[in-house]
Amino acid sequence: MHRPPVPWSSGQVTRRPSQARDRGIPDATVARLPLYLRALNGLAERGISTVSSEDLAVAAGVNSAKLRKDLSHLGSYGTRGVGYDVQYLIYQISRELGLTQDWAVAIVGVGNLGRALANYGGFVSRGFRVAALFDADPAVVGERLVGMAVEHTDGLENVIENRGVSIVVIATPAAAAQQVADRVIAAGVTSILNFAPVVLNVPDGVDVRKVDLSTELQILAFHEQRKADRETGSSMMAEAMDA
Amino acid sequence: MHRPPVPWSSGQVTRRPSQARDRGIPDATVARLPLYLRALNGLAERGISTVSSEDLAVAAGVNSAKLRKDLSHLGSYGTRGVGYDVQYLIYQISRELGLTQDWAVAIVGVGNLGRALANYGGFVSRGFRVAALFDADPAVVGERLVGMAVEHTDGLENVIENRGVSIVVIATPAAAAQQVADRVIAAGVTSILNFAPVVLNVPDGVDVRKVDLSTELQILAFHEQRKADRETGSSMMAEAMDA
DNA sequence: GTTACTTTGTGCGTAGCTTCACAAAGGTAC
DNA sequence: GTACCTTTGTGAAGCTACGCACAAAGTAAC
Numbered sequence: 001m002h003r004p005p006v007p008w009s010s011g012q013v014t015r016r017p018s019q020a021r022d023r024g025i026p027d028a029t030v031a032r033l034p035l036y037l038r039a040l041n042g043l044a045e046r047g048i049s050t051v052s053s054e055d056l057a058v059a060a061g062v063n064s065a066k067l068r069k070d071l072s073h074l075g076s077y078g079t080r081g082v083g084y085d086v087q088y089l090i091y092q093i094s095r096e097l098g099l100t101q102d103w104a105v106a107i108v109g110v111g112n113l114g115r116a117l118a119n120y121g122g123f124v125s126r127g128f129r130v131a132a133l134f135d136a137d138p139a140v141v142g143e144r145l146v147g148m149a150v151e152h153t154d155g156l157e158n159v160i161e162n163r164g165v166s167i168v169v170i171a172t173p174a175a176a177a178q179q180v181a182d183r184v185i186a187a188g189v190t191s192i193l194n195f196a197p198v199v200l201n202v203p204d205g206v207d208v209r210k211v212d213l214s215t216e217l218q219i220l221a222f223h224e225q226r227k228a229d230r231e232t233g234s235s236m237m238a239e240a241m242d243a
Numbered sequence: 244m245h246r247p248p249v250p251w252s253s254g255q256v257t258r259r260p261s262q263a264r265d266r267g268i269p270d271a272t273v274a275r276l277p278l279y280l281r282a283l284n285g286l287a288e289r290g291i292s293t294v295s296s297e298d299l300a301v302a303a304g305v306n307s308a309k310l311r312k313d314l315s316h317l318g319s320y321g322t323r324g325v326g327y328d329v330q331y332l333i334y335q336i337s338r339e340l341g342l343t344q345d346w347a348v349a350i351v352g353v354g355n356l357g358r359a360l361a362n363y364g365g366f367v368s369r370g371f372r373v374a375a376l377f378d379a380d381p382a383v384v385g386e387r388l389v390g391m392a393v394e395h396t397d398g399l400e401n402v403i404e405n406r407g408v409s410i411v412v413i414a415t416p417a418a419a420a421q422q423v424a425d426r427v428i429a430a431g432v433t434s435i436l437n438f439a440p441v442v443l444n445v446p447d448g449v450d451v452r453k454v455d456l457s458t459e460l461q462i463l464a465f466h467e468q469r470k471a472d473r474e475t476g477s478s479m480m481a482e483a484m485d486a
Numbered sequence: 487g488t489t490a491c492t493t494t495g496t497g498c499g500t501a502g503c504t505t506c507a508c509a510a511a512g513g514t515a516c
Numbered sequence: 517g518t519a520c521c522t523t524t525g526t527g528a529a530g531c532t533a534c535g536c537a538c539a540a541a542g543t544a545a546c
Binding site: 487488489490491492493494495496497498499500501502503504505506507508509510511512513514515516 | 517518519521523529533538539546
């Protein structure tokens with residue numbers, strides 16, 4: 001079953017509705033830019049220097065008209081009759097996404113998930129740098145991970161300020177997530193990636209994106225059930241027609 | 244900054260566009276049902292037996308009109324002047340999502356992320372059961388995790404069939420993901436939750452949802468950059484007006 | 487039974503996203 | 517320079533989703 005990417009499904013951003021979009025680039029487009037960037041990097045690795053919207057769209061798994069409209073929001077970077085220069089487009093999308101500068105990321109909660117995140121290579125690859133690891137458990141504090149000692153959450157505010165952390169990843173148990181969010185926001189952080197299964201309450205001006213495993217599974221279960229229902233339904237109809 | 248949940252951001256589902264929706268329930272609604280379910284469970288734990296759309300909407304972080312419209316797609320389960328019965332609504336949403344039956348889930352790839360997923364309690368809580376763990380690395384095969392031995396991916400097809408696995412979680416490196424997807428689909432699986440940073444190519448009838456850490460970070464970086472730009476812009480304007 | 491109050495369910499206007507289809511623009515060959 | 521080919525960028529139409537605002541429907545009090 002193929003469906004167009006659905007922007008608000010699992011990774012969600014909340015925003016004051018009045019403030020419609022960012023620099024005129026629709027949210028739906030922004031959400032797809034990372035996808036294009038990854039596809040372009042794949043092409044670049046294979047030594048391809050130019051790509052048509054059609055080919056890039058296939059690589060990214062989207063409709064080519066949508067791709068062209070998305071890219072047109074960044075500017076007119078294609079050449080008619082030819083396509084897009086891969087390297088140039090990589091640069092333009094990176095710049096638009098803010099990946100030409102380094103973002104210091106802190107991970108709060110070094111359980112199984114926090115460890116996985118810290119070790120995730122592609123995550124630190126370009127544009128992002130793990131600048132701090134925090135945990136509330138004294139047994140974990142001091143442990144070294146990706147060349148960095150886990151620090152106690154007591155020092156959260158200080159470290160965030162001193163190391164210029166601008167994005168915080170919350171990988172704590174659900175019960176601790178809101179408190180962590182409150183503290184990092186008070187320390188000046190305005191971008192949070194939340195893995196804890198809770199709805200975070202944050203003031204205007206703070207972006208929260210949520211990644212939620214059980215939500216994803218439940219959505220899959222819904223569709224799976226529907227497929228099963230449909231089959232049962234069809235066979236019942238077949239039987240009815242037999243009778 | 245608050246914005247309405249954006250369906251296609253990170254957790255994405257692809258579907259054949261022609262087949263518009265499932266049983267008349269819009270995708271956007273389906274994506275929010277797990278959210279409502281979690282909020283309702285929280286209320287139930289606190290002993291609350293009845294809730295108004297307004298209160299539930301606050302708990303779930305959505306607009307109350309949207310909540311009512313979402314619930315109206317399931318049926319007329321509220322009582323005017325009173326609200327919704329918490330337990331009854333939990334049951335109805337669970338049923339709609341297919342959580343009244345148990346789904347056997349297999350996790351492929353027992354690296355850091357796979358371990359985190361296997362250990363994630365809420366994940367297995369209701370409706371889902373980890374039925375198998377696979378890895379291609381002989382050093383990992385045989386290791387016990389959540390009371391279950393990691394098996395070699397050689398046995399993928401057999402195990403999936405024998406244990407009735409219907410949902411597969413792919414937590415392998417990017418390079419292996421497509422191959423794993425091909426094999427489990429050939430074995431009859433039609434629901435995949437993909438954590439590998441690649442666009443999976445799947446036939447019609449197969450649902451893929453994607454969770455992508457770097458995509459989420461990049462979207463946050465975009466907004467973070469915009470906030471920074473805006474501040475610079477304002478101060479520049481202030482200076483210009485001073486001059 | 488009647489009145490007043492509360493809360494659901496939904497019609498409707500609006501906004502945003504997607505897709506089609508094509509004109510405009512650049513490249514190539516001669 | 518001209519004719520032809522390819523591919524972009526976008527106007528316009530259709531579709532989906534959101535949120536207001538209100539009628540319908542239930543409760544509660546007397």
